[in-house]
Amino acid sequence: MLLAAGCAGIDPYEVELERGEVALRVGDPEDAADAYRRALAHRRDEPEGLHGLARSYVAQGDGESALGVLARLERADPDYFRERATTDHHFAIYQAAKNRLRRGDSARALELLRRLERLDPEHSGLKALRTQALIAEGGRLQVAGRPEEAEVLFREALGSDAAGVDATLGLAETLIQSGRVNTAISVLSDALLRHPEDHRVKVLLDRALEIRYPDGLPRGDSPGSGSRRP
Numbered sequence: 001m002l003l004a005a006g007c008a009g010i011d012p013y014e015v016e017l018e019r020g021e022v023a024l025r026v027g028d029p030e031d032a033a034d035a036y037r038r039a040l041a042h043r044r045d046e047p048e049g050l051h052g053l054a055r056s057y058v059a060q061g062d063g064e065s066a067l068g069v070l071a072r073l074e075r076a077d078p079d080y081f082r083e084r085a086t087t088d089h090h091f092a093i094y095q096a097a098k099n100r101l102r103r104g105d106s107a108r109a110l111e112l113l114r115r116l117e118r119l120d121p122e123h124s125g126l127k128a129l130r131t132q133a134l135i136a137e138g139g140r141l142q143v144a145g146r147p148e149e150a151e152v153l154f155r156e157a158l159g160s161d162a163a164g165v166d167a168t169l170g171l172a173e174t175l176i177q178s179g180r181v182n183t184a185i186s187v188l189s190d191a192l193l194r195h196p197e198d199h200r201v202k203v204l205l206d207r208a209l210e211i212r213y214p215d216g217l218p219r220g221d222s223p224g225s226g227s228r229r230p
Contacts, residue, residue, distance in 0.1 A: 011042075016039035016042070019031075020035035020036040020056065023056075024052070024059060033053060033056040033060070035052075036049050039052070045072070047084075050069055051080070054069040054070045061099070063095030063097075064092075064096045067093065089119075093112050094126065097133065100112065101132060101136060106133055106139075110137050135175065135180060135183075137153055138151070147186075147190050155167060155171070158170055165198050172187050172188050172208065181208055185209060188201055188208060192205060
C-alpha cells in the first residue's frame, strides 16, 4: 500500500501521520502509536510524528514512554517542543510520577514531581500528589532507619517548619489519617524514646496501636514501651 502511495505521489509519512491523528480522535491510542511509529520510520525526527507518538503514549497511560519521546523531540526541534508540546510534557511528568508512586517507587515519583513543580507549579493535582509522595518516601526512609531524613519530608508534606514533640505529633496524626499507621507507630516509638516524659506521645502511640491491632497487641509487645515496632 505504501509503495502504491509512493508511486501515486502521496507521501507515506503524511499518510501514517493522518492515520495516527484519526486513531487518537476515535480513542484508539495503540493503533495511533503504531501509525506514528510507521511515520517515523520514513522521517525519523519529524516533530509532528514524535509529538503524536508521545501523545499516544500519554493516552495509554504510559507517561514514562512519552517522556522518552518528548526528550527526543526537544533535541530534534527545541522551538516546536517549546511552542507546542510543553503541556503534554508536563502532563507526562505528572502521569509518570503517579504511576511510579502507585508501583511503590516513591523516590522516583518525588524526583519527577519536584521537576514538575519547577516547570509548572500550578499544575492540576500536583500539590496533592506531591504530599502523597512526600509521605510515602518519608515512610520508606523511616523504615530504612533514616528518621531524620524522613522527618524533613514529613514536615514538608505538612507545610510546617515546626520542630520538637509538637511537630512529631502533627506528623503522626497526618500519617494515621493517610492510612500509614505502621509508619506512624515507628515515628511515635522513636519519639517516645527521645521524650519519655511527654504523655501525649504515649497516648497517640496507644491510639495508633489500637488501630493497627484491633484485637490486641501481639504477644510480647507491651503498651508504652519505646521498643515496639509494627
